[in-house]
Amino acid sequence: MSQKTLHIAVTDDDDAVRDALAAVLEAPGRTIRTHAHGLAFIESLDEFTPDAAFLDLKMPVLTGLDVLRRIGRVPFPIIMVSAHGDIATAVEAVRLGAYDFVEKPFTPDVIETALERALSQDSDVSSQEAFITLTERETEIARALNRGLTNKEIAREFDISPRTVEIHRARVFGKLGVRNVAGLVRLIADGPGRV
Amino acid sequence: MPFSGTHAEGQLQALIGTAVDGIMSIDRRGIVDLYNPACERIFGWAPGEVIGRNVSMLMPPRYAHRHDGFLERYIETGDARIIGIGREVEGLRKDGSEFPMDLSVGEFETGGDRRFVGIVRDLTERVAAERRLRELQAQLSHMGRVSAVAEMGTALAHELNQPLTAIALFLAASDKALESDPAKARSLFARAQQESQRAGDIVRRIRQMVERGDDERRDIDLADLITGAAELCSVADVDGRTAIDISRAQSRITIHADATQIRQVLVNLIRNAMDATAGQGNRTVRVRTRLREDMTEIDVEDNGPGIDPQVRPRLFSPFVTSKKDGLGIGLSICRTIAESHGGSLELLDEPEPGALSGARFRLALPMS
Numbered sequence: 001m002s003q004k005t006l007h008i009a010v011t012d013d014d015d016a017v018r019d020a021l022a023a024v025l026e027a028p029g030r031t032i033r034t035h036a037h038g039l040a041f042i043e044s045l046d047e048f049t050p051d052a053a054f055l056d057l058k059m060p061v062l063t064g065l066d067v068l069r070r071i072g073r074v075p076f077p078i079i080m081v082s083a084h085g086d087i088a089t090a091v092e093a094v095r096l097g098a099y100d101f102v103e104k105p106f107t108p109d110v111i112e113t114a115l116e117r118a119l120s121q122d123s124d125v126s127s128q129e130a131f132i133t134l135t136e137r138e139t140e141i142a143r144a145l146n147r148g149l150t151n152k153e154i155a156r157e158f159d160i161s162p163r164t165v166e167i168h169r170a171r172v173f174g175k176l177g178v179r180n181v182a183g184l185v186r187l188i189a190d191g192p193g194r195v
Numbered sequence: 196m197p198f199s200g201t202h203a204e205g206q207l208q209a210l211i212g213t214a215v216d217g218i219m220s221i222d223r224r225g226i227v228d229l230y231n232p233a234c235e236r237i238f239g240w241a242p243g244e245v246i247g248r249n250v251s252m253l254m255p256p257r258y259a260h261r262h263d264g265f266l267e268r269y270i271e272t273g274d275a276r277i278i279g280i281g282r283e284v285e286g287l288r289k290d291g292s293e294f295p296m297d298l299s300v301g302e303f304e305t306g307g308d309r310r311f312v313g314i315v316r317d318l319t320e321r322v323a324a325e326r327r328l329r330e331l332q333a334q335l336s337h338m339g340r341v342s343a344v345a346e347m348g349t350a351l352a353h354e355l356n357q358p359l360t361a362i363a364l365f366l367a368a369s370d371k372a373l374e375s376d377p378a379k380a381r382s383l384f385a386r387a388q389q390e391s392q393r394a395g396d397i398v399r400r401i402r403q404m405v406e407r408g409d410d411e412r413r414d415i416d417l418a419d420l421i422t423g424a425a426e427l428c429s430v431a432d433v434d435g436r437t438a439i440d441i442s443r444a445q446s447r448i449t450i451h452a453d454a455t456q457i458r459q460v461l462v463n464l465i466r467n468a469m470d471a472t473a474g475q476g477n478r479t480v481r482v483r484t485r486l487r488e489d490m491t492e493i494d495v496e497d498n499g500p501g502i503d504p505q506v507r508p509r510l511f512s513p514f515v516t517s518k519k520d521g522l523g524i525g526l527s528i529c530r531t532i533a534e535s536h537g538g539s540l541e542l543l544d545e546p547e548p549g550a551l552s553g554a555r556f557r558l559a560l561p562m563s
Contacts, residue, residue, distance in 0.1 A: 014357050016390050020364035023383055024371075058353070060436050083353045104353075105360035108367040 006030045007048070008115070011041040011067070012056040012081060017104075021054060021081075024108040025115070038062030042070055049076060052118050054111075055098070056081045057089055065089065068096040077118035081106075087181065088148030094185040101182055117179070130176045138175070141168045145181050146188050217315035222308065225249045225266055229312070237296070237317050239289030250313075255287050270309060278302055278311065283318065295322045332535060333407070339528040340404045340459050343466065347431035354430045355397055358390040365390065400427045403458065412536075414563050415457075417448040417491060421482055424461035428469060436478055437469045443483040448491050449563040452536050457560070460529040460540070464495040464556050467525070471499030471553055481551055490538070490559045499553035502542060510542060529558075537561045 008025055010032060012018035022032040033050065035041040038059055055078050057064035064080055077099035082090040090101040099118045102110050134142060137158075144154045151169070155162040178184045211218050211229070217237045220229035227250050230242045238245075238253055245252065251259035268274060277284075281299035288294065297316040302309060344351070369383035400423065421444045429439055450457070465480060472478035479498045484491060502510060511530045526540075533540040538560040547555075 014361075016361035016386065016393070017357055017364075019386065020361040020368065020390075023368035024364045026368065084356055085349075104356045105363060107363060111364075 006052075006119075007033070007050040009033050009035065009041060009044065009050040009053040011035040011038060011054065011059075013037055013059040014056070017056070017081075021111070024111060025054075038064070038067040038070075042067060045071060045074070049074075052076055052115060053078045054081055055079070057086070057093060057101075058083055065093060065096060068093055068098060073097055077121065079114050079118055085150065087150050091146065091148035091181065091185050094182045095189050099182065099186070100180070133175050134172060138168055138172050141165065142172045142176075142184060142188075145169065145172070146185055217317075218312065219245075219250070219315070220310060220312045221250045222310050223266065223270055225251060225263055228310075234315065237288075237315060238286065244289075253287055255285050255293050258284070259287075286315065286317075294319045329535075332531060336456055336459060336528050336532055337405075337407050339463070339525060340455075343459070343462060343525065344401060344404050347466070350431040351397070351401060355394060358394040358397070361390045362387045362394070397430060400430070403455065404462065406455065412451055412453050414449050414451055415454045416446075417450050417484065417493070418444055418446040420454060420458055421461060421484070421493070424458050424465055425482065427462055428465040431466070432469060437472060438479050439465065439469075440479065440481040443481065444493075445484045445486075448484060448486070450491060450560050451563040452560060453532075456532045457536070460532050460558055461493070461495070463525045463529050464558065467556075468495055468497035468499070468554065471497050471501075475499065479551060486562070487559075489562050491562055493558045493560070494543070494550075494555055495558070496551040496555040497553040498551045501552070502554045507542070511540070533558055533560070 006029060008030060010018055010021050010025070011034070012021065013036060015036070018034050018036065022034050025032050033044065033048075035044060038055075039062055041053070041055070042062075053076060055064050055067060057080050062070075064082075068078070074097070078097070080090055080093045080098045080101035082093075082101050082103055084103050084105070086103075090098075090103075093101060099121075100114050102114050131139075131142075140158065141154060144157065149157065151162050151165045154165045158165075173179065173184065176184060176187060178187055211231045214231060214233055217234035218229065218231045219227055219234055221227050227245050227248060230240075230245045234245070235241060240253075249263070251262040254262060265276060269276070269278065277298065278300045279302075281297065283295060284298050285293045286296045295318040297318055298313060300311055300313045302311045304310070365383050365387035369380040369387065372380040372383060403423070404427065421441055425439045425441050429437070461482075465482065468480040469478070472480070475498070477498065481494075481496050483494045483496075485494070486492075511526050530540045538558065540559075541557050543555040543557050
């Protein structure tokens, strides 16, 4: 039984986080390449295309967003590694072409799940038409999520409880067939949705 | 009575009797033969209880038993510790309480015998007022430190998340490798250990900022303090793009200061400098030290746009700030701290060759 080797690129300026991420991703049938800064990752793409990449958002010189702007559309999924609570930047990254994001601190499970989804790209059983099925409030919530607001910020903006936001959010995700905020942002960015 | 008869003697008697300061006289063995009414108010002993006895009864025991020795040595060698000098010492009241007092001692000879006069001023009130002032100052500067850390909160939380993330991942990876490759598992454990150290270091630095200072001045190494402050600030650097250059901070400069407070001044100055360069492509902050006579000058400069001329005159006033969330007490507290250490804090105006283009602050502190 022969299986294709999976190549994963990890870019993070923090030595420990980079090495740790590489260590948990390590498994038979996988090779992990690590890069200490954005430029090294960009240059590596000239000679090698990975199957998936993890990219830190907060890096000196070239930030994760800078890297995404430079490389444009690439044929492999990129998972952003973001600081806790910085959803706005993470959402911006998805709009720039990243597939998904994980918030620090994360567990190995979160990493594996994100990787699997990114590789299978199966999260989008969604369609632009589904937007029509959203209620007015749900549409507002979807817009707010797309702007990178956290649940708490949305609750404040609409003067409702965070719990209510969660319920609306779950309905929005369900109707649109997306798994998370990244999926929602991708869906809106990809089509001329009415949101 | 040692004085009687002449006009001059009467005058002297009246002076001694009405003086606010305590006046006393002893012979070469320390026996008291003059003890004025002010002494009675200060020490609580009546003249009859003191005259004819050794003056050491007015001193805390730790000095009292050495006093006769001091007197003897002075008479033999002329080596003065207090005579003709005056100093702040502690006295002992009749009720057993100790108090700070200012003591000056003079000597005279009569009939071939050497005698000493002492003038005593009770410093209890002044020392208490000074302590109240210091306490208020310490509270204010603590407030400044807490608000500085609060402003850095998000960035510090992020920086703590880095080692915590790494620890969780290293441990998971070592767990996975434990069976198949124990040596690798061990090295991953070691990495996790290093990261917990790093997290601990960050927490320690934060604690150093928010703890209440013990308001104790001691000899401290300035370079250590500068390095620590620069590390804390770079930890809190939101996008990690500022280069903090401390290579021109000389080592081996010792200052006598409250480490917590001087660290606070440095953190404030460095953070201000970092904020001033926000949004620039090239962000540089530099800390340099220089010795000038008996002062150490610490310059903190940046390559930002400099201080707005409109803000300049009120720069060190409290509640003046150009920051959205700032309280505006940072610089005014910093100046108070510098001055309470016998130093100063200024914004430098004159351009200097080799200096960066933005604002330049100079903290001057007396050398140890």
